[in-house]
Amino acid sequence: MELISQGAEAKLFRDKDKVIKERFSKKYRLAHLDESLRKFRTRREAKVLRRLDEVSFPAPKFHEFCDKRMTITMDFINGDTVRSFLDKKENQDDYQILARDIGKNIALLHHKNIVHGDLTTSNMMNDFGEKRIKFIDFGLTSFSDKVEDKAVDLFLLDRALESKHYQVYPGLFDQIISNYKSEFPEEAEKVLKRLEEVKKRGRHKNK
Numbered sequence: 001m002e003l004i005s006q007g008a009e010a011k012l013f014r015d016k017d018k019v020i021k022e023r024f025s026k027k028y029r030l031a032h033l034d035e036s037l038r039k040f041r042t043r044r045e046a047k048v049l050r051r052l053d054e055v056s057f058p059a060p061k062f063h064e065f066c067d068k069r070m071t072i073t074m075d076f077i078n079g080d081t082v083r084s085f086l087d088k089k090e091n092q093d094d095y096q097i098l099a100r101d102i103g104k105n106i107a108l109l110h111h112k113n114i115v116h117g118d119l120t121t122s123n124m125m126n127d128f129g130e131k132r133i134k135f136i137d138f139g140l141t142s143f144s145d146k147v148e149d150k151a152v153d154l155f156l157l158d159r160a161l162e163s164k165h166y167q168v169y170p171g172l173f174d175q176i177i178s179n180y181k182s183e184f185p186e187e188a189e190k191v192l193k194r195l196e197e198v199k200k201r202g203r204h205k206n207k
Contacts, residue, residue, distance in 0.1 A: 009041070009139060014076055019060065021045075023070040038070045041139060046072055048114065048138045055112050058105060058127075058134040077136065079128045083121035086165050086172075095172055101133040103179025109135075110153070110191065111184050113145045119157035121164060151194035154180075155202065158195075 001020065005012040013020045023038040042065055049062035049072070060074035082098065102124065109116060116123070117140030125134045142149070157176070162169045181188040 017076050018063065019074050019076045021072045021074070039067055042067070042070050042072060045138050045141065048141045048143075049074060051112070051114065051143075052138075055108065057108060057112075058130075058132055059138070060134065060136060077125045077127050077134055079125045079134070081122050082124040082126060082133065083164060085126050086121060086168065095168055096175060098133065099172055099175030100179050103176040103181075104183050105133065105135065106154070106157075106176070107180045107183035107188065110150045111187060113143055115142050115144045115149045115153050117141050117153065117156075119153055120160040147190050147194045148198075150191045151198045154191065154195050155198045158199075159202075 001013040001015045003011060004014045004019075010021050010023045013022065023042055025034055025038070029037070046062065046065040049059065052059045053062055060077055063073040063075070065072045082102075086095075086098075106116075106119065116135065116138065118137060123135060123137045125136055126132075127134050144150070154177070158173050161173050165172065177192065181192065
């Protein structure tokens with residue numbers, strides 16, 4: 001197996017056409033709490049991936065998980081992150097296609113009461129084979145029907161785009177929101193109204 005990535009909570013290994021995500025132990029935690037937390041997060045992420053399969057959401061296909069090794073096995077995506085894609089592209093038509101796919105897919109997530117929790121362009125992949133955007137890294141994902149949680153999900157994406165892709169901000173975010181709203185207008189109206197409130201709170205905190 002080949003180590004392809006390591007984050008704060010887990011390592012990603014490639015094994016041919018599969019990816020194995022392994023949550024490693026944190027030495028600063030009490031051993032029993034560390035094991036309990038890693039097991040909970042592994043099980044929850046596996047549950048999310050199963051649910052995404054059921055609703056045909058563009059994400060890595062789930063295969064199995066293991067409590068003992070704290071691992072999840074899923075499909076390997078042959079592609080590049082949307083972050084890298086945006087950094088290299090200058091064609092505005094490409095941004096419009098991205099905005100369409102991203103906005104509609106986030107709308108589908110929220111319609112199914114799934115909140116990603118870490119919506120950044122590093123957690124979206126341009127799948128070269130299927131030629132579409134797939135979302136990855138559901139380690140912070142939760143199930144929630146709360147308008148507040150969905151609004152915060154969008155707020156985090158807004159902040160990420162402003163920070164990492166200021167050259168296409170706010171235009172790209174506005175297009176994403178337009179496509180988000182077009183999927184489930186009544187639901188989106190409530191979320192977007194709350195998003196404005198979340199933004200105001202964020203501005204007050206920064207003062």
